[in-house]
Structure formats: structure tokens, C-alpha cells
Amino acid sequence: MEFFERFAIPHPSPMIYASMVAIALVSIGILVGITYFKKWGYLWHEWFTTVDHKKIGIMYLISALVMLFRGGADAILMRAQLSGPDMKLLDGQHYNEIFTTHGVVMIMFMAMPFIFAFMNLVIPLQIGARDVAFPRLNALSFWLFFAGAMLFNISFVIGGSPDAGWTSYFPLAGNDFSTSVGTNYYMLALQISGIGSLMTGINMMTTILKMRAPGMTLMKMPMFTWSTLIANVIIVFAFPVLTVALLMGTTDRLFGTHFFTTTNGGMDMLWANFFWVWGHPEVYILILPAFGLYSEIISTFSSRNLYGYKSMVGSMVLISLLSFLVWTHHFFTMGQGALTNSIFSITTMAIAVPTGVKIFNWLFTLWKGKIRFTVPMLYSIGFIPLFTIGGVTGVMLAMSAADYQYHNTMFLVAHFHNTIIPGVVFAMLAGLTYYWPKFFGFMLNEKIGKSTFWLLTVGFVLAFFPMYITGLDGQARRMYTYSEATGFGPLNMLSFVGAALMAIGFATIVYNVYYSYKNSPRNIGSDPWDARSLEWATHTPVPEYNFARVPQVFSSEAFWDAKKKGHQLFKGELKDIHMPNNSGVPFIMGIIFFIAGFSFIFAIWIPAVIALIGIFVCMALRSFELDHGRHIHVKEIKEIEAQYEEVQGNEARSHTTTRV
Amino acid sequence: MKLDHTQPLEYSTDQNQLNILGFWIFLGAEIMLFATLFTAYFTLEGRTGSGPTPADIFEITPVLIETFVLLTSSFTIGLGVHAMRLGRKNAMLTFFGITLLLGLGFLGVEIYEFTHYYHVGATYQTSAFTAALLTTLGTHGAHVTLGLFWGLFIILQVKKRGLTPENANKSFIFSLYWHFLDVVWIFIFSFIYLKGMMM
Amino acid sequence: MKELFPAKQVMGFVFSLILTAVALLVYFTDLSFGVGMTILLVTAFIQAFLQLVVFMHAGESKDGKSIYTTIFYGVIIALITVFGTLLILLWDM
Numbered sequence: 001m002e003f004f005e006r007f008a009i010p011h012p013s014p015m016i017y018a019s020m021v022a023i024a025l026v027s028i029g030i031l032v033g034i035t036y037f038k039k040w041g042y043l044w045h046e047w048f049t050t051v052d053h054k055k056i057g058i059m060y061l062i063s064a065l066v067m068l069f070r071g072g073a074d075a076i077l078m079r080a081q082l083s084g085p086d087m088k089l090l091d092g093q094h095y096n097e098i099f100t101t102h103g104v105v106m107i108m109f110m111a112m113p114f115i116f117a118f119m120n121l122v123i124p125l126q127i128g129a130r131d132v133a134f135p136r137l138n139a140l141s142f143w144l145f146f147a148g149a150m151l152f153n154i155s156f157v158i159g160g161s162p163d164a165g166w167t168s169y170f171p172l173a174g175n176d177f178s179t180s181v182g183t184n185y186y187m188l189a190l191q192i193s194g195i196g197s198l199m200t201g202i203n204m205m206t207t208i209l210k211m212r213a214p215g216m217t218l219m220k221m222p223m224f225t226w227s228t229l230i231a232n233v234i235i236v237f238a239f240p241v242l243t244v245a246l247l248m249g250t251t252d253r254l255f256g257t258h259f260f261t262t263t264n265g266g267m268d269m270l271w272a273n274f275f276w277v278w279g280h281p282e283v284y285i286l287i288l289p290a291f292g293l294y295s296e297i298i299s300t301f302s303s304r305n306l307y308g309y310k311s312m313v314g315s316m317v318l319i320s321l322l323s324f325l326v327w328t329h330h331f332f333t334m335g336q337g338a339l340t341n342s343i344f345s346i347t348t349m350a351i352a353v354p355t356g357v358k359i360f361n362w363l364f365t366l367w368k369g370k371i372r373f374t375v376p377m378l379y380s381i382g383f384i385p386l387f388t389i390g391g392v393t394g395v396m397l398a399m400s401a402a403d404y405q406y407h408n409t410m411f412l413v414a415h416f417h418n419t420i421i422p423g424v425v426f427a428m429l430a431g432l433t434y435y436w437p438k439f440f441g442f443m444l445n446e447k448i449g450k451s452t453f454w455l456l457t458v459g460f461v462l463a464f465f466p467m468y469i470t471g472l473d474g475q476a477r478r479m480y481t482y483s484e485a486t487g488f489g490p491l492n493m494l495s496f497v498g499a500a501l502m503a504i505g506f507a508t509i510v511y512n513v514y515y516s517y518k519n520s521p522r523n524i525g526s527d528p529w530d531a532r533s534l535e536w537a538t539h540t541p542v543p544e545y546n547f548a549r550v551p552q553v554f555s556s557e558a559f560w561d562a563k564k565k566g567h568q569l570f571k572g573e574l575k576d577i578h579m580p581n582n583s584g585v586p587f588i589m590g591i592i593f594f595i596a597g598f599s600f601i602f603a604i605w606i607p608a609v610i611a612l613i614g615i616f617v618c619m620a621l622r623s624f625e626l627d628h629g630r631h632i633h634v635k636e637i638k639e640i641e642a643q644y645e646e647v648q649g650n651e652a653r654s655h656t657t658t659r660v
Numbered sequence: 661m662k663l664d665h666t667q668p669l670e671y672s673t674d675q676n677q678l679n680i681l682g683f684w685i686f687l688g689a690e691i692m693l694f695a696t697l698f699t700a701y702f703t704l705e706g707r708t709g710s711g712p713t714p715a716d717i718f719e720i721t722p723v724l725i726e727t728f729v730l731l732t733s734s735f736t737i738g739l740g741v742h743a744m745r746l747g748r749k750n751a752m753l754t755f756f757g758i759t760l761l762l763g764l765g766f767l768g769v770e771i772y773e774f775t776h777y778y779h780v781g782a783t784y785q786t787s788a789f790t791a792a793l794l795t796t797l798g799t800h801g802a803h804v805t806l807g808l809f810w811g812l813f814i815i816l817q818v819k820k821r822g823l824t825p826e827n828a829n830k831s832f833i834f835s836l837y838w839h840f841l842d843v844v845w846i847f848i849f850s851f852i853y854l855k856g857m858m859m
Numbered sequence: 860m861k862e863l864f865p866a867k868q869v870m871g872f873v874f875s876l877i878l879t880a881v882a883l884l885v886y887f888t889d890l891s892f893g894v895g896m897t898i899l900l901v902t903a904f905i906q907a908f909l910q911l912v913v914f915m916h917a918g919e920s921k922d923g924k925s926i927y928t929t930i931f932y933g934v935i936i937a938l939i940t941v942f943g944t945l946l947i948l949l950w951d952m
Contacts, residue, residue: 133678198689206682209925236685236929237936240693248700248795257784257791258709259700265707265788270700273944277696324936328947337951616809623813623830671920684917684926688933695937699944720886727879735872738914743863751863839914843907850882850903858885858895 007159007602011093020157049582051135054542056142057120058439061432063146064114068506070153071110074102076503079463083496085484095480096163097156097182103166104186107282108193109149111420114428115289116145116197119204119228121439125535125542126225128213128551128558133206135580141196141203143590148193151597155185159602162186165478167275168249170260170268175253181601187250188597194242201235204228213534215553219313222533222556223299223306227292230316231285234323238281245274254603269334276327284323286420288316290427291358294380297430298362300531301377302369305557308361315354322351332400333407341400348398355391359384374529375449379430382457383422390418393468408478411471414464421460429456429509437528441541442520448512455505462498466491532560537569539644545577548637577632589618668745669828676829683833687840694844697796701852709787714856717782722773723853726766727845733762734842741835749823753815756831759838760811763804770801793852800848803841810834871913878902878909 034040047055077098081090090098120138124131132138155161162182164173173183208229212221221229248259249271258266299306306312328336328344362384371377393415397406406412429452437443467475470488482488526540537559538547549570554561561567596611671677705714740755774794777783782790814834818827882902885895911917917926 133682202682202685202689205685206678210678210681210922233932236689237692237933240689241696241940244693244696244700248791251784251791251795255784257795258786258788259704259791261788264709264711264786265704267704267707267788267948269948270703270944273948274696274700277940277944321935324939325943327943335952336947340947340951343946620809620813623810624817626826667920677920677922680920681922681925684922685929688929691930691933691937692940695940699941702941702945703948724883731872731875731879734910734914735868735875738868738871739863742865742868746862748863836915839910843910846903846906846910849879850899854882854885854899855896858890858892 011097011160013091013094015094016156023154023157044584045582048587049139049584051131051139051580051582051586052544053120053124053132053135053138054439054544056138057117057122059142060113060117060120060145063149064110064117064428065509067105067110067113067149071102071105072503072506074098074105076499078102079492079496079499081480082482082492084493085482085486085489087481090480092480093163096165096478097161099478100162100165100168100182100186101152101156104152104162104190106420107166107286108190109145109152111286111424111428112193112197113145113149114424115231115286116141116200118224118289118293118428118431118435119200119232121435122535123204123207123225123228124211125438125538125546126222126533127208127211127216128534128547128553129207129211130546130577131580132203133211134203136583136586137199137203139583139586140589141200143586144196144199144593145193147590147594147597148189148191148196151192151594151601152185152189155182155189159185167272167279169275170249170252170271171262173249173253173271174261174268184250184253184601187246187253188601191243191246191250192593192597194239194246197235198239198243201232201239204232205236208232213551213553213558216558219310220553220556220558223295223309223312224289224292224533226313227288227295227316230320231288234281234285234288234320237324238278238285241274242278245271245278248274250600254600269331272331272334273327276330277324280327280330281323283419284319286424288319290424291316293427293431293434294362294383296531296533297376297380297434298365300434300529301372301374301380302366303372303530304365304369305532305560306361307364307367308357309556311357312361315357318354319351322347322354326351329398329400329403332403338400345398345400349395352391352395352398359388374433375444375446375453376430376434376529378450378453379426379433382453383426383430386422386426386457386460387419390415390422393418406471408476409471410467410475410477413477414467414471417460417464417467421464426456429453432509434529435535437524438526438535438540438542441524442516442522443524443528444512445516445520448508448515452505452508452512455501455508459498459501459503459505463495463502464498466494466498527559527563532557534558534569537562543640543644545579545632545637548574548577548641574634574637576634577637578629579632580629581627583627585618585622589615592618668832669823669825670744670832672825672828676825679829679833680836683836687836690840690844694796694799694847697792697799698847698851701792701796704788704792705856707788709789711787711790712780712782714789714793714852715859717777717780718853718857719773719776720853720857722769722776723849726769726773727849729762729766729769730842730845733759733766734839736762737835737838741832744823744828744831747823749818752823752831753818756811756815756818760808760815763808763811763838767801767804767808770797770804773797796848796852800841800844803837803844807834807838807841810837867913871909875906875909878906 034043047059050056077090078095081087081095120132159181162168162178162185163180164178164183164186168183168186171177173186208221208225248257251257252259252261252266258264260266260268260271262268295306295312325347326344328340329348332341332344362380366381373381393411397403397412397415433444433449470491473488475482475486475488524540526538527536529536533556534551534553537551547570549572551558551569552571553569554567558567558569562569592611592614596608596615599605599608599611671680736755737759740752740759743751743755774797777790777794782793784791784794811834814827814830818831821827879902882899884890885898890898911930917923917930
């Protein structure tokens with residue numbers, strides 16, 4: 001009986017029961033739907049077994065959008081609970097679970113797959129490659145991420161969500177204080193998706209270092225490629241720290257070790273230390289690709305080359321190193337001496353310098369440019385002032401002495417949302433709108449897109465700026481309620497209104513996709529934005545081999561030069577193209593990892609051991625497998641290219657009208 | 661498959677070169693993995709609770725055997741790769757075989773060592789120090805174990821399919837992995853055992 | 860037979876045995892903690908470098924620069940993590 005009690009929801013509430021029913025119904029509905037429309041074969045051959053970077057990118061994109069709404073539902077519940085004093089919508093335990101899952105879902109299962117989506121979709125195209133260096137590994141990365149995400153998301157209906165915060169500090173996250181399996185979910189789900197992220201890091205680094213088109217030296221790479229390279233360097237060196245920390249946390253909870261306990265020599269602060277040795281670089285893993293996207297967008301829509309290319313690269317390299325030198329600023333109040341706090345205060349403030357350099361570079365790119373106010377550009381222009389405010393409050397927090405006042409208040413919450421939402425989320429939505437036509441063959445509606453932008457921006461300011469004030473007045477974060485006497489009520493109500501506006505804004509994105517799918521013209525050509533880098537030089541939608549001929553590159557804006565200065569990108573005869581074979585093994589390994597994770601969470605040892613053996617069997621099979629890939633022959637390429645030319649010919653006539 | 665004959669077989673195709681660079685980047689990640697384990701160990705080594713201290717449980721003899729065995733295996737696999745580059749398949753297989761036997765010997769001594777710790781009351785649950793020690797050694801040992809299987813698979817493939825560019829590539833990458841484990845052991849030997857016995 | 864034992868690798872092996880023997884001084888003689896740690900740091904890092912260059916052929920291909928950069932970067936971050944943590948949690952607590 002005791003065994004089954006672990007499966008019970010530690011915190012029953014009508015909302016969770018309703019979600020249980022909803023999840024069950026939706027899952028059954030999806031399964032029945034796929035079977036009814038006979039789509040299993042299609043899904044298996046085209047998606048589950050694919051190793052094509054573009055399809056993997058699209059799967060990341062869909063997952064990220066779904067998770068955005070999952071995390072957003074958490075957010076709106078929290079803001080509703082805090083919208084007035086002594087609200088009874090959620091009780092303390094439920095609130096704890098919700099702020100924990102909100103943080104983890106948004107960082108690990110929304111922002112990470114979102115940036116991986118753009119890396120997968122854009123990088124091979126932007127460097128003129130056929131695919132990533134290790135296509136099969138890439139598929140495995142995705143399925144591990146997906147297994148981790150699903151594992152984390154079933155927590156609230158089977159066994160209970162983690163409730164110790166997205167940082168899960170020990171001893172709170174230890175067995176004594178977190179008795180449900182919730183924190184086990186946290187440990188295992190993050191472990192599995194973290195392994196996937198690490199593999200993506202290795203894959204992308206190798207791809208960018210080795211597979212660039214002829215002529216593209218390091219200093220001729222487009223800025224998004226540079227930012228991806230640096231972000232993946234950080235991934236490779238930061239994620240192993242998380243792996244080890246999670247391993248130790250797991251053994252503490254499951255096998256009774258004493259790494260982070262308060263007895264037998266354990267040191268709870270070691271967890272906080274490791275968490276932030278990974279966690280701070282993680283922030284830059286998210287923001288650097290966002291900077292890269294902004295750089296591409298700002299230069300495209302200012303019709304100017306990016307100002308200060310070299311200083312952009314230099315500042316990113318500097319950021320990558322500094323990102324590993326600041327982690328203590330997350331726990332200035334933990335009790336270390338003034339010497340340590342001073343060192344880390346200074347390194348933290350130093351990071352503002354390269355970031356500032358980038359802000360000025362963007363401003364100088366805009367200066368005297370012919371600016372087109374498209375939706376991606378609006379996000380980029382909104383980002384600059386909003387992110388700067390986030391950065392400046394960050395420097396305030398960096399002063400360790402003053403941090404004693406700000407620590408664990410809503411001021412901090414306002415600060416990091418102020419960097420992440422305009423910094424990362426806006427960049428993702430800008431990138432989504434910008435790259436949408438390349439991968440789906442039609443453009444998102446500009447009018448709806450603009451209303452989305454304004455809803456999100458106004459909503460964001462209303463939701464988070466009041467928190468700076470309540471934070472300075474002493475409203476602590478992670479408190480599920482407050483009394484009327486504190487006077488926090490009106491400003492929190494304002495936050496709720498802002499959050500509601502943002503929710504409407506996100507809903508308009510879904511509507512926009514639907515509306516544009518129905519109404520947007522399909523003959524948009526391969527370069528609807530008049531863009532500058534190589535990803536726009538191939539056809540739309542992109543053929544599976546990306547480029548029929550490998551492009552020859554002379555500058556960081558190869559496509560622009562080809563259009564304006566007459567450089568010839570594609571020279572020479574067509575040759576057979578070597579492509580990797582599809583494989584179902586990554587998908588199966590994802591399932592096995594899911595089973596292994598679930599079994600460990602509930603300490604059911606027999607399936608756990610069997611699943612682990614299954615993982616090693618898959619690896620052994622891979623070792624013995626002979627897989628030389630396949631070739632697309634010249635004849636076939638010519639046929640495919642001819643089809644595109646036909647379409648292109650029709651487009652040429654309607655070209656000027658559709659261009660934005 | 662395009663072959664480039666100016667380079668050793670393991671570098672001869674584009675994919676082979678990607679594999680080698682990718683594996684080096686993976687080793688970069690492994691450096692951080694072990695660095696984190698060392699960090700935990702150095703932080704927790706003095707926190708023994710009511711359990712034994714490093715000096716109480718470490719023995720010099722098994723550690724010396726392990727060190728010598730692993731250093732030699734790193735040498736023999738280097739010779740194996742050298743033989744492979746000369747195209748001497750049988751010599752290569754012999755050196756790889758010796759390497760794996762030495763690896764097996766290392767693992768045997770490590771298992772003896774772990775049972776010894778268990779008998780003197782230094783179990784996984786005893787204290788922060790023992791947990792950090794056994795996790796660090798165990799992670800290294802798990803790498804060696806995985807390497808034994810991997811190496812065995814490679815020997816079988818070279819036997820069956822000969823010295824193809826693919827097999828040469830796999831063998832070379834395996835040698836990188838094995839040398840790396842030796843490097844990690846040098847740090848374990850110096851900063852866990854010798855440092856612990858010095859204090 | 861002789862061609863199977865290249866001088867470079869044999870020398871490398873002998874040298875690594877010597878370095879191990881030197882490291883053992885800290886166990887068999889009575890040195891202060893500071894001197895002992897210095898010896899260990901020097902021997903361990905030389906030996907790691909030896910493996911990297913002699914046995915692992917890190918610089919042999921045209922990717923040598925990328926490889927050395929990666930490893931060097933990794934070692935720097937590793938040292939920052941180890942010593943930063945020790946500073947925070949032990950030396951300045």
C-alpha cells in the first residue's frame with residue numbers, strides 16, 4: 001500500500017483533477033485522430049525517424065510553443081492568486097508547485113528548445129552546409145529533450161509536481177522537507193533533457209567549426225552563427241556541471257548519500273554553488289542566440305550591414321568567459337566573506353561592458369539606416385530600451401552590499417523577467433515571424449503580428465514594472481499571499497492586468513498562424529524580407545539537401561553581395577549529394593530514457609535496470625551498424641531544381657507586390 | 661566515399677574528421693564533468709561526519725598497482741594506434757587486446773578497493789566525504805567499464821571487417837577516450853590518494 | 860618488431876613512470892603540505908600535457924588549433940570552478 005501511496009497526488013485540488021481528465025481526453029483524442037486519419041505511417045517516416053535538421057527544428061519549435069502555453073498558464077494562475085490580498089484561488093502548497101514548474105518549464109522546456117529550434121533551422125543554411133555534423137545524434141538530442149519535457153509535465157497528475165523552486169535548493173529539496181516524488185521528477189527530467197542539450201552543444205560546435213562553405217572564414221560568419229557557436233561553447237562546458245549536481249541530488253534522495261544533507265558532513269550550499277556554476281552560464285546560453293537573431297533582423301530591416309562586426313564578436317567571446325566568473329552573485333547573502341562578494345560584484349558589473357558594446361552597435365546599425373517597421377523589427381526596437389532597463393537593474397543587484405536589500409524580493413523577479421522577456425522571448429517571437437516564411441512557405445500576417453507586439457509590450461510593462469516598487473517595499477518572492485496592511489494590493493492587481501494582456505497577446509499568435517495559413521499568399525519567393533545572409537539564398541520551402549551546389553562565400557553577407565554586387569554564389573557542376581539515412585533508434589531511445597526516468601522517480605528498480613540495459617544495447621547496436629547514408633543523384637536534383645524554377649518563374653511577375 | 665590518401669586512414673573522410681573533432685569537444689565536456697566531481701571532493705573531503713577520514717582508509721599498494729596498470733595500458737593503446745597506422749592489423753589487435761586486459765585488471769583492483777572500503781566502514785551513505793570519494797572513483801570506473809565493452813566491440817569489428825577508414829576512425833577515437841581516462845586517473849592518484857595520505 | 864615501438868612513445872612512457880615516481884616522494888618522504896602539493900601539481904599537469912601531445916596527437920591534424928583551444932578553454936573553466944568554489948565554500952566562509 002505504501003508503494004502506491006507515492007502515486008497519489010499529494011495535493012488534491014479540483015484544478016488538478018480537471019487537468020487529469022483533460023490530459024487523458026486530449027491524449028486519447030490525439031491517438032484516435034491519428035489512427036482515424038491513418039497518419040501513423042506518415043508520422044513515423046516523416047517525423048519520428050527523421051534526421052533532417054529542418055524537421056527536427058520544427059519539432060523543437062512546436063514543443064517550445066506548447067510549453068510556452070503550459071508555463072504561461074502557471075504564470076497567469078500565480079498573478080491571479082496575488083492580484084489581491086488574502087486571495088483563496090491557490091493554497092500555499094499548490095502555489096509552491098506552480099512557481100516551481102513555471103520556472104523550470106520556461107527555462108528548460110520553452111526557452112532552450114526555442115533557441116535549439118532556430119539553431120537547427122538556420123545554422124546549416126546560414127553556413128551553407130547540407131546538415132549538421134552528426135544528424136543522428138541531433139535526432140537523439142531532440143528525443144531526449146522531449147522525453148525529459150514529457151516526464152516533467154506528467155508530474156502534476158502522477159505523484160505531484162516538484163515544489164522546491166526552480167533552483168530546488170537543498171535542504172528544502174531533500175527528503176526531509178520534500179517528501180513527495182516531485183523533486184525526483186525535477187532531478188530526472190532535467191538530467192535527461194540536459195544530456196540532450198550537451199549533445200546538441202557538441203554537434204553544433206563541430207558543425208560550425210568544420211562545415212562552413214568554402215570562403216567563409218571565422219570572421220566572415222554571419223552574426224547568428226557566431227552567437228550560436230559561442231552559446232554552444234558555453235553549453236559544452238556548463239552542462240556537465242548540472243549533470244553532476246543532479247546526479248548527486250538524485251543519489252541523496254534515492255540512495256541516502258550525504259552530499260547536500262545537513263548531517264554527516266553534507267553541505268547544502270554546495271548544491272546552490274553547483275546550480276549557479278551551471279545556471280549563470282545558462283542565462284547566456286539563452287541570451288546570446290537571441291542577440292544573434294536581433295543582429296540579423298536589425299541589419300536586414302535597416303538595410304545596412306551590422307555596425308562593429310569585430311566588436312560584436314569580441315564582446316561575445318568575452319561574455320562567454322565572464323559568464324563562468326560571476327555565479328556567486330546569485331547567493332551574495334549566503335554567508336561567504338566580503339572578499340568573495342567583492343570579487344564577484346566586480347566581475348558581474350564587468351559583464352555589463354561587453355553587453356553595452358552590443359547595444360551601441362545595434363543603435364549605430366539603426367542610425368541612418370532605411371528602417372522598415374516590420375513585426376520582427378518592432379520586437380528588436382522594443383527590445384533595446386526594455387532590455388537596457390533590465391540590464392541596469394542587474395547592475396544594481398550586482399552590488400553585493402545593496403543586494404541584501406533586494407535579495408529574494410519581487411525586485412529580483414522584475415529584473416530577470418525584464419531581461420528574459422524582452423531579451424529572449426521577444427527575440428524568439430521576432431525570429432519566429434522572420435523565419436516563418438522560409439520554413440512554411442507563407443508569411444504571418446503583419447497586422448495581427450503588430451497587435452501581438454503591442455499587447456505583449458504593454459502587458460509586459462504593466463506586469464513587471466510594478467514589481468520593482470513592491471520589491472523595494474519588501475514584498476518577498478515565492479509568498480503565496482499577503483495581508484491587506486502591506487499595501488501591495490493595487491500594484492499586484494496592475495501586474496495581473498498586465499499578465500492578462502500578455503496572455504491575450506500570446507493567444508493572438510495562435511490566431512495569427514491560423515489566419516495566415518488560411519489567407520496568406522503562397523507565392524512569396526525565397527527572399528521575402530530582402531535579407532542578407534545565405535539561408536535566404538536557397539529555395540522556399542527548403543529542399544532536403546539545402547543547396548544544390550555548395551555556395552562560395554566572400555563576406556559575412558554573402559547573399560546581399562550576390563544580389564547587389566553580383567558575386568556568383570553557386571558555381572560549378574551539380575554533383576551527387578550524400579545524405580544521412582533516417583533512423584528510428586533515437587525515438588526508441590527517447591522512450592527508453594522516459595521509462596528509465598519514470599522508474600527511477602518512483603524507485604521501481606526492475607524496470608529501471610532493464611531500461612538502462614536497453615540504452616546500452618541501443619548504443620552497442622549503433623557501434624556495429626554499417627550506415628553509409630544514401631546519395632541523391634544528379635538526375636533527381638535536376639528534377640527537383642526544375643520544379644523550383646517553374647515556381648520561381650511565376651513568382652517573378654508578382655514579386656514586387658508581395659515584398660514587405 | 662571520398663578517400664584522402666595523404667592523411668592517416670582515420671582522418672581520410674570528411675565524416676571521420678568530424679568525428680574526431682566532435683570527440684575532442686566531448687572530451688572538453690568530460691574535463692568539466694570530472695572537474696565538478698573534483699570540486700565536490702575537495703569541498704567535502706574534510707567533512708567526514710562520524711565516519712573515517714581519507715588517511716584512515718587509503719592504502720598505497722592497490723593504488724600503486726592501479727596507477728601502473730593504467731599507465732601501461734595507455735602506453736599499449738598508443739602502440740596499437742601506431743601499429744594501425746603502419747597497417748599491421750594483427751599487431752594492432754594484440755595491443756588493443758593487452759590494453760583491455762590491463763583495463764580489466766584495473767577494474768578488478770578497484771573492485772577489491774571498494775570492498776575494502778565497505779569493510780572498514782566507508783560506505784556510500786557514511787558521510788559526505790565517502791559519498792564524494794566513491795562517486796568520483798565510481799564515475800571513472802564506470803568510464804573504464806564502458807570502455808572495455810566499447811574496445812571489445814571495436815576489436816570484433818576490425819577482425820571481421822578489416823582496417824577500413826571507418827574502423828580506423830573508431831579505433832583512434834577509442835584510443836583518445838582511453839588516454840583521457842588515464843589523464844583523469846593521474847589527477848585522482850595525485851589529488852585524492854597522495855594528497856589524502858599526505859595529510 | 861622494432862618499428863612497433865617508436866622511440867617517441869617509449870620515451871613518453873618512461874617519462875610518465877618517472878613523473879609518477881617523483882609524485883610518490885610526497886608519500887615516502889616527510890614533506891610539508893605546501894611543498895607536497897606543489898610537487899603534485901607540477902607532476903600531474905606535466906603528465907597530462909604529455910599524454911595530450913605524445914599519445915593523443917592533439918595537434919597533428921588541421922583542426923589542431925580548434926582542439927587545443929577547446930581543451931585549453933575547458934581547463935581554464937575547470938580551474939575557475941574548482942578554485943572559485945573552494946574560495947566561496949571553504950577559504951572565505
